[in-house]
Amino acid sequence: MNTVSSQDAALAATVGANKEYLTFMLGEEQYGLAIIQVKEIRGYEPVTKIANAPDFIKGVINLRGDIVPIVDLRVKFNVSEATYNEFTIVIMLNVQDRIVGIVVDSVSDVINVTEDEIHPPPEFGVAFDSRYLDGLASVDDGLVILVNIERLITSREIGIFDSMNQQNEGSV
Amino acid sequence: MSVDMNQFHNVFFEESQEHLQTMEELLLNISTDDPDPEDLNSIFRAAHSIKGGSGIFGFDALTGLTHVMETILDKARNHELDLTTDIVDVLLATTDTLGDILRAYQDETEIDWQQIEEGKAALEAILTSEQEPSAKAESSPAFDNDDDGFGFFDDAPGQPQQDSADDEDDGFGFFDDAPGQPVAAEEEDDGFGFFDDAPGQPVAADSIESHNDSDGKFGFFSEPKPAQPLKDEEAFGFFEQEKPENKSPARTAAAKKPAAKAAAKPAAKGDAGSIRVETNKIDTVVNLVGEMVITQSILSMIGEDVDGNTGEKLTGAIDELSRNIREIQEAVMSMRMIPVSFVFNRFPRLVRDLAKTLDKKIELIIEGGETEVDKSMIEKLADPLTHLVRNSLDHGIEPLEKRLAAGKPEIGTIVLKAEQRGGNILISIKDDGGGLNREKILDKAISNGMDIDPKMPDEEVWQLIFAPGFSTADAVTDVSGRGVGMDVVRRNIEAIQGGIDIVSVGGQGSTFTIKLPLTLAIIDGMCVSVENETYIIPLLNIIESLQPRADQIKTLANDTMLWSRDQYWPLVSLRETMQINATDKRVEDSIIVLVEIGKKRYGIIVDQLLGKQQVVIKSLERHYKKVDGISGATIMGDGKVAMIIDVDNLIKNEQINQVGLA
Numbered sequence: 001m002n003t004v005s006s007q008d009a010a011l012a013a014t015v016g017a018n019k020e021y022l023t024f025m026l027g028e029e030q031y032g033l034a035i036i037q038v039k040e041i042r043g044y045e046p047v048t049k050i051a052n053a054p055d056f057i058k059g060v061i062n063l064r065g066d067i068v069p070i071v072d073l074r075v076k077f078n079v080s081e082a083t084y085n086e087f088t089i090v091i092m093l094n095v096q097d098r099i100v101g102i103v104v105d106s107v108s109d110v111i112n113v114t115e116d117e118i119h120p121p122p123e124f125g126v127a128f129d130s131r132y133l134d135g136l137a138s139v140d141d142g143l144v145i146l147v148n149i150e151r152l153i154t155s156r157e158i159g160i161f162d163s164m165n166q167q168n169e170g171s172v
Numbered sequence: 173m174s175v176d177m178n179q180f181h182n183v184f185f186e187e188s189q190e191h192l193q194t195m196e197e198l199l200l201n202i203s204t205d206d207p208d209p210e211d212l213n214s215i216f217r218a219a220h221s222i223k224g225g226s227g228i229f230g231f232d233a234l235t236g237l238t239h240v241m242e243t244i245l246d247k248a249r250n251h252e253l254d255l256t257t258d259i260v261d262v263l264l265a266t267t268d269t270l271g272d273i274l275r276a277y278q279d280e281t282e283i284d285w286q287q288i289e290e291g292k293a294a295l296e297a298i299l300t301s302e303q304e305p306s307a308k309a310e311s312s313p314a315f316d317n318d319d320d321g322f323g324f325f326d327d328a329p330g331q332p333q334q335d336s337a338d339d340e341d342d343g344f345g346f347f348d349d350a351p352g353q354p355v356a357a358e359e360e361d362d363g364f365g366f367f368d369d370a371p372g373q374p375v376a377a378d379s380i381e382s383h384n385d386s387d388g389k390f391g392f393f394s395e396p397k398p399a400q401p402l403k404d405e406e407a408f409g410f411f412e413q414e415k416p417e418n419k420s421p422a423r424t425a426a427a428k429k430p431a432a433k434a435a436a437k438p439a440a441k442g443d444a445g446s447i448r449v450e451t452n453k454i455d456t457v458v459n460l461v462g463e464m465v466i467t468q469s470i471l472s473m474i475g476e477d478v479d480g481n482t483g484e485k486l487t488g489a490i491d492e493l494s495r496n497i498r499e500i501q502e503a504v505m506s507m508r509m510i511p512v513s514f515v516f517n518r519f520p521r522l523v524r525d526l527a528k529t530l531d532k533k534i535e536l537i538i539e540g541g542e543t544e545v546d547k548s549m550i551e552k553l554a555d556p557l558t559h560l561v562r563n564s565l566d567h568g569i570e571p572l573e574k575r576l577a578a579g580k581p582e583i584g585t586i587v588l589k590a591e592q593r594g595g596n597i598l599i600s601i602k603d604d605g606g607g608l609n610r611e612k613i614l615d616k617a618i619s620n621g622m623d624i625d626p627k628m629p630d631e632e633v634w635q636l637i638f639a640p641g642f643s644t645a646d647a648v649t650d651v652s653g654r655g656v657g658m659d660v661v662r663r664n665i666e667a668i669q670g671g672i673d674i675v676s677v678g679g680q681g682s683t684f685t686i687k688l689p690l691t692l693a694i695i696d697g698m699c700v701s702v703e704n705e706t707y708i709i710p711l712l713n714i715i716e717s718l719q720p721r722a723d724q725i726k727t728l729a730n731d732t733m734l735w736s737r738d739q740y741w742p743l744v745s746l747r748e749t750m751q752i753n754a755t756d757k758r759v760e761d762s763i764i765v766l767v768e769i770g771k772k773r774y775g776i777i778v779d780q781l782l783g784k785q786q787v788v789i790k791s792l793e794r795h796y797k798k799v800d801g802i803s804g805a806t807i808m809g810d811g812k813v814a815m816i817i818d819v820d821n822l823i824k825n826e827q828i829n830q831v832g833l834a
Binding site for chain 1: 459462463466705749750751752790791792794795796797799800801802805807811812813814815
């Protein structure tokens with residue numbers, strides 16, 4: 001995944017009502033997030049711990065000179081065993097001019113979803129609160145839960161953005 | 173030859189801003205009774221340069237105003253007009269107007285012609301109030317030729333003074349003047365034509381012509397500044413700025429002769445050979461050097477693993493590289509440093525205007541303006557300093573009657589001072605006013621519902637004024653009293669890793685001292701470890717590191733303390749505060765780093781000292797958020813992130829106070 005392709009995706013996303021999603025696995029469920037927010041995908045590397053941080057914030061890493069926090073969504077939503085090995089995947093996201101890494105079980109695919117294919121999100125059976133969801137989309141091999149990753153990452157629940165953003169969230 | 177003038181516009185704007193600043197400074201300092209002719213000349217030259225440049229670029233709004241201004245200044249320096257405070261005020265107002273117009277041109281916004289006409293009218297009023305209304309005032313800029321400073325080339329052929337000017341090695345300033353001839357420039361349909369008018373000056377003209385031919389686009393106008401008399405082989409010399417020290421007494425003496433006046437024209441400003449660089453370019457270099465430092469330490473680590481002959485050679489080369497990198501780093505950091513006078517220079521004007529508004533007599537003394545501070549800090553200092561200076565003026569210095577009653581001199585004094593002390597920059601604002609009123613502050617604090625111990629020491633009382641919504645001013649004035657300021661001041665200063673202290677003596681005045689780190693980007697740190705984690709403690713804060721003996725350790729309630737240097741030091745375990753899950757070590761088996769910041773002194777318990785290292789400070793808040801007890805992060809030689817300890821916030825105040833009682 002390089003920057004060019006994500007820019008292309010951004011272009012595609014603005015041209016039609018056609019949006020590209022990166023799908024990933026968390027536990028048993030397949031999730032998707034808007035690919036324009038993905039900066040890169042990399043393997044997990046040892047982090048530097050931060051004192052007084054909740055356990056789903058693993059710590060920070062050096063991303064080419066930037067100090068970037070890593071959030072383990074598996075721990076946050078308690079969906080699967082959080083192991084860290086060479087196959088552990090970190091998705092680096094661009095969120096509101098910041099970089100945040102999220103740890104997921106695996107990354108599967110890039111899918112194209114048009115607006116009319118998106119159904120309202122279910123009220124239950126999903127790890128996330130429904131306010132962080134864009135909806136549901138069906139693809140060949142089942143359902144993909146579309147996550148509004150920006151709203152999730154900037155939420156008070158994750159708590160890595162300062163109070164100003166949290167106030168914004170309240171008005172959403 | 174067609175030249176794209178747009179490329180010169182930005183240079184013109186920047187230069188004109190500088191000229192305006194120079195004018196303002198000089199006008200503020202000028203004595204109306206006995207004006208220094210050299211100062212008048214400098215102001216004249218600044219106005220003239222702006223007029224010249226604006227003429228060339230067709231910024232008519234500037235040209236008209238500066239022209240009238242110039243006429244007044246010219247009369248003043250020829251002793252045809254006596255300066256009064258009123259005239260200086262009008263001139264100052266004109267510099268403001270010019271600044272507005274300049275910004276309007278720069279932002280390509282609407283020009284406020286009415287403002288210009290008003291300014292012009294005010295200036296012309298000065299001229300007409302003289303016995304002999306000057307015809308010059310009415311003449312349009314196009315007829316500038318009657319101005320002595322001009323027409324150097326027209327007159328030059330017959331002028332013997334040219335030689336004398338040559339001998340003095342003074343600048344001629346023909347480039348300075350030349351742009352002010354818009355007519356000539358327009359006629360030629362390019363900016364250079366007027367050199368054709370200078371046949372009487374074979375040497376200079378030839379060198380110009382030849383230069384013109386070879387590189388016509390080279391901007392004479394980009395630096396419409398001093399020119400040096402030249403020989404052909406020095407054709408580039410005229411772009412160099414002249415040093416102010418070059419002013420020869422002969423020049424001042426001859427100032428009344430037109431030709432020599434031209435020689436006196438070059439704006440004396442700046443050192444030779446300086447160039448303008450955009451700040452973000454420097455910042456990029458700073459960042460890259462930071463990365464280079466990291467890569468270099470990675471290299472040294474790899475180098476240590478290589479054995480044999482190759483290893484030795486490699487280590488040698490890497491050592492050489494480290495030295496070079498360190499030098500680059502120092503050089504780059506010095507590029508970011510600018511004199512604090514950049515902020516200080518705005519204050520004479522502010523104080524002058526404000527003193528007038530408040531009807532107080534105040535003298536502002538500036539010391540140490542040459543002290544260099546990191547540029548990013550300078551920008552963030554402006555607001556808090558302005559606030560503090562305004563406060564001193566409004567609340568600090570008492571009204572006239574009160575001063576006289578207290579037997580103080582009529583004129584209040586505010587001293588603005590910068591100095592470097594050790595690894596810190598200290599900036600202080602000192603007034604000889606009434607000082608802070610302890611009772612008033614305490615009353616206010618209590619009425620604000622703050623939890624206050626009425627017996628608290630003065631120092632703590634003074635710190636109360638930094639609380640949000642705190643103002644003891646009886647009336648809200650234009651200047652201050654809304655109580656929104658001081659908490660912002662403190663926040664701004666803390667944002668650049670600084671602190672602020674207040675010393676105040678009733679009836680004698682108060683001093684606000686801002687303490688800043690030398691630079692924000694790099695610090696000397698001591699690397700310490702706890703289990704597998706590495707932390708950096710700023711070397712500045714470290715007094716000493718020691719391995720304690722069992723008999724030095726005392727336990728009071730639940731707190732452990734260390735007896736050293738004839739006092740008890742509260743101890744903070746980094747293992748606990750950083751929540752590192754591992755079995756506790758006995759204090760006697762650990763290392764204690766004694767630190768000090770402000771009035772806080774305590775010891776930090778760590779496992780090991782790893783060594784001293786320069787570290788590049790990276791913001792943790794950029795992508796994450798503020799973490800208690802951590803001031804930032806850095807990237808170590810192995811590419812891993814290490815946290816930098818915030819010595820000021822690692823320990824809780826109660827813990828310190830407890831020792832105070834012990």
